[in-house]
Amino acid sequence: MTDAPVDDIRQDPAIQKLLERMPAEVQQSFTEAQLSYLRVALGARQWGKHKLDVRGTLGLGSWRYYYVLVAGRNKRSEYRSHKTGLLVKAVFLSVLLILSSVLGLLVLYLLKSALGIDLFADFSLGIWGWFQSL
Template sequence: MNIPSIQTDPVITKLLDKVPADMRGSFSDAQLLALKVALGGRAWGAHAVDARWTLKWWRWQYYFVFLAGRNKRVLSLRERKLQRLSMAIVLAVFLLVSTAVGLLVLYLVKSALGIDLIPGFSLGVWGWFQSEFLR
């Protein structure tokens, strides 16, 4: 059974490309394996969205990076709490919008059927809907 050398690993190859040429051969396989573990074995540039641009303003240059993709990391406690909070906010907004749209549809159906729950009172939505969409 032939075990491939750590030197052929894509992560290690990219890492060694950034090291000066005279130092590349000085790492043992154990050291390279420890470096790979320390770096988390991540692949550079493996994002679904990878947008990078530079803005030059007078004497300075600023760079901007927008990365997006599937998160494969283990989240910390703080990140998990933030994730739960953001998911709760998204769910609350979704339920609020869904409820508002549902009530609007029920109101329009009620008005189309001619049902008058409070005699002499109207929100004006049915009149607007008729003038805009049912000409």
């Protein structure tokens, strides 16, 4: 939050951006005190500058969706970023491990079938037949 004097509140960049989105008669209706309180309320939401900041909306029929992609240097507290990072890493590694295991088992099954090895008589998962039809 900037420490501009109350007389210069309309020169504050956050207030200017807010007022630009309003009709002129609404812009002029705010008192200096109201604008000061708006600046304090908006100050908690400002993210600052990011190296990558892509925002937009996407309309699909009567539905409208927004998307935001921001990236930059991590300025969050160490505890918060570490805790979130551990959770994301754990989920990513779990998914990677499961997908690798399934792919490995599939390759082993196809190799077994290609060599003509039957582990159970008169039983097939049908994967080998599907693979051959490709």
